[in-house]
Amino acid sequence: MILALDTSTALTSAAVIDDDGTVVVERMHEDARRHAEAIGPMIADVVGAVPRTAVSTVACGVGPGPYTGLRVAIASAIAIGAAWDVPVVGLCSLDALAAQVLSERADGQGVEVCSDARRSEVYWASYDTDGMRLAGPRVRAASTVGASVVRGMPHAAWVGRRVLTLQAAGIVVSDVALPLDEHGTDTGATARAMSGMQLLPPRPLYLRNPDAMTPRGDQP
Amino acid sequence: MTAPLVLGIETSCDETGVGIVRGRELLANEIASSVDEHARFGGVVPEIASRAHLEAMEPLLQRACARAGIRLGDVDAVAVTSGPGLVGSLIVGVATGKALAAALGVPVFGVNHLAGHVVVDELQHGPLADPTVGMLVSGGHSSLLLLTDDTSTITPLGQTLDDAAGEAFDKVARLLGLPFPGGPWIDRVAVEGDRDAIDFPRGLAGERERYPYDFSFSGLKTAVARWVAARQAAGEPVPVADVAASVQEAIVDVLTDRMVAACRDHGVGEVVIGGGVAANSRLRALAQARCDAAGLRLRVPRPDLCTDNGAMVAALGARLAASGAEPSPLDFPTTSALEVTRRAW
Numbered sequence: 310m311i312l313a314l315d316t317s318t319a320l321t322s323a324a325v326i327d328d329d330g331t332v333v334v335e336r337m338h339e340d341a342r343r344h345a346e347a348i349g350p351m352i353a354d355v356v357g358a359v360p361r362t363a364v365s366t367v368a369c370g371v372g373p374g375p376y377t378g379l380r381v382a383i384a385s386a387i388a389i390g391a392a393w394d395v396p397v398v399g400l401c402s403l404d405a406l407a408a409q410v411l412s413e414r415a416d417g418q419g420v421e422v423c424s425d426a427r428r429s430e431v432y433w434a435s436y437d438t439d440g441m442r443l444a445g446p447r448v449r450a451a452s453t454v455g456a457s458v459v460r461g462m463p464h465a466a467w468v469g470r471r472v473l474t475l476q477a478a479g480i481v482v483s484d485v486a487l488p489l490d491e492h493g494t495d496t497g498a499t500a501r502a503m504s505g506m507q508l509l510p511p512r513p514l515y516l517r518n519p520d521a522m523t524p525r526g527d528q529p
Numbered sequence: 530m531t532a533p534l535v536l537g538i539e540t541s542c543d544e545t546g547v548g549i550v551r552g553r554e555l556l557a558n559e560i561a562s563s564v565d566e567h568a569r570f571g572g573v574v575p576e577i578a579s580r581a582h583l584e585a586m587e588p589l590l591q592r593a594c595a596r597a598g599i600r601l602g603d604v605d606a607v608a609v610t611s612g613p614g615l616v617g618s619l620i621v622g623v624a625t626g627k628a629l630a631a632a633l634g635v636p637v638f639g640v641n642h643l644a645g646h647v648v649v650d651e652l653q654h655g656p657l658a659d660p661t662v663g664m665l666v667s668g669g670h671s672s673l674l675l676l677t678d679d680t681s682t683i684t685p686l687g688q689t690l691d692d693a694a695g696e697a698f699d700k701v702a703r704l705l706g707l708p709f710p711g712g713p714w715i716d717r718v719a720v721e722g723d724r725d726a727i728d729f730p731r732g733l734a735g736e737r738e739r740y741p742y743d744f745s746f747s748g749l750k751t752a753v754a755r756w757v758a759a760r761q762a763a764g765e766p767v768p769v770a771d772v773a774a775s776v777q778e779a780i781v782d783v784l785t786d787r788m789v790a791a792c793r794d795h796g797v798g799e800v801v802i803g804g805g806v807a808a809n810s811r812l813r814a815l816a817q818a819r820c821d822a823a824g825l826r827l828r829v830p831r832p833d834l835c836t837d838n839g840a841m842v843a844a845l846g847a848r849l850a851a852s853g854a855e856p857s858p859l860d861f862p863t864t865s866a867l868e869v870t871r872r873a874w
């Protein structure tokens with residue numbers, strides 16, 4: 310079983326899925342400013358619903374996400390993994406959203422997904438019909454993304470399912486050093502490192518520098 | 530029955546701390562700091578601090594357990610700072626603490642950071658007197674508290690009306706061209722200076738009636754800036770050591786004066802100084818002299834227990850657990866300006 314958490318959007322979400330992808334238990338709460346409050350009882354609920362030894366992996370959505378709460382699911386997943394001594398993996402939250410969208414339509418088309426990045430921007434990525442990430446994630450002006458884009462919210466059950474399919478395909482966690490992406494742009498190296506099918510370390514995909522606090526011309 | 534094994538997590542500012550205690554016995558106190566990453570900004574940048582907390586947490590948990598010779602599964606209770614502090618930083622610790630408690634099936638205590646600064650001294654100098662006065666002085670806070678054995682509340686007596694004492698040191702250090710954080714540098718440079726060379730203002734000195742236990746340091750910073758500018762305008766060199774020594778004296782004079790007054794007025798015989806500024810050598814010397822004169826017992830934890838750390842959170846959690854206090858609900862909030870009267874959630 311996989312225990313999965315995601316706080317990359319206004320949702321706080323926790324779930325446990327079975328080895329065939331069935332949702333065993335799921336909790337969701339929508340409040341962009343209360344991730345850290347909401348997640349406690351949710352974790353207690355999902356942990357209480359399954360035998361502790363049945364969970365083989367803890368997964369978390371690592372964003373991108375615009376809220377300071379992005380770190381809540383990741384910190385929680387790391388803590389549970391440490392408490393139970395089980396591996397913790399991360400997943401680009403947009404990958405989960407793409408998998409969810411693709412499972413619900415059968416038109417043989419790929420998909421572009423985006424989620425709210427605030428400041429009139431979106432986090433964007435594009436996928437082929439198998440859910441392989443072809444480009445992104447990137448920050449883009451909301452006005453530049455086309456009509457084909459699906460806007461939505463990833464949640465934990467889909468983070469868990471996506472992790473399960475990647476694990477089944479023999480994908481292991483790659484401890485890639487994720488270069489800090491400049492605001493709104495995407496370096497070639499980042500794109501190569503991050504596209505495709507990947508399980509990630511449980512570390513946030515920030516995609517923005519620590520919030521314009523870095524003096525101009527003084528990029529790390 | 531052995532005392533409960535408590536793991537404490539601290540992430541209120543720029544230090545990530547994980548401490549482990551068994552009752553009043555300190556088993557581990559592991560700290561990571563992002564202070565170097567903030568240095569070029571001259572102050573703590575919240576988003577940088579939040580990112581650093583998350584990076585540091587897992588290695589610290591593992592190191593603390595290894596140091597204490599325990600497994601996480603042995604922990605009887607988890608304590609975590611719920612405030613006051615930077616919200617983005619606090620929630621990394623709170624999420625970690627809640628998830629650990631839920632995964633281990635043990636209670637969690639969301640605790641008041643300020644109370645932790647006082648209670649931590651129990652790890653070094655044994656049980657606190659009842660009542661006790663605590664004076665907290667750091668880059669983030671300057672306050673006087675009254676603690677009783679009742680673990681549910683602490684009484685705030687006074688606090689800074691503007692800058693914290695450590696902030697005042699930082700700002701003056703910058704005026705003098707000394708590095709951040711400024712406190713240790715002022716202390717070092719002041720050794721060569723004359724603390725009576727310049728009579729800098731004592732904040733609120735004339736307002737004892739209205740603000741009996743409060744502090745104010747923003748006027749001091751302004752006075753130093755004016756004094757230095759006048760020197761430079763006159764083409765004279767700035768006597769850095771004399772300025773540092775005189776500023777330091779102005780700060781610690783007010784702090785220790787109010788501290789002794791708080792003890793005297795409330796009939797308290799013991800006082801604990803906590804926070805990073807407690808490491809200041811002149812503060813310790815003057816506080817000791819004034820406590821001796823007033824017949825008070827002064828308690829100052831060693832430096833690694835004075836600065837923000839996980840052991841202080843664990844110590845407070847252990848005290849709460851031992852007293853049979855009700856654990857916090859798993860949805861307890863983080864509070865940037867946590868009312869100081871609430872010790873546990």
Ligand SMILES: [Zn+2]
Nearest residue numbers: 667669804837
């Ligand atoms: Zn502190």
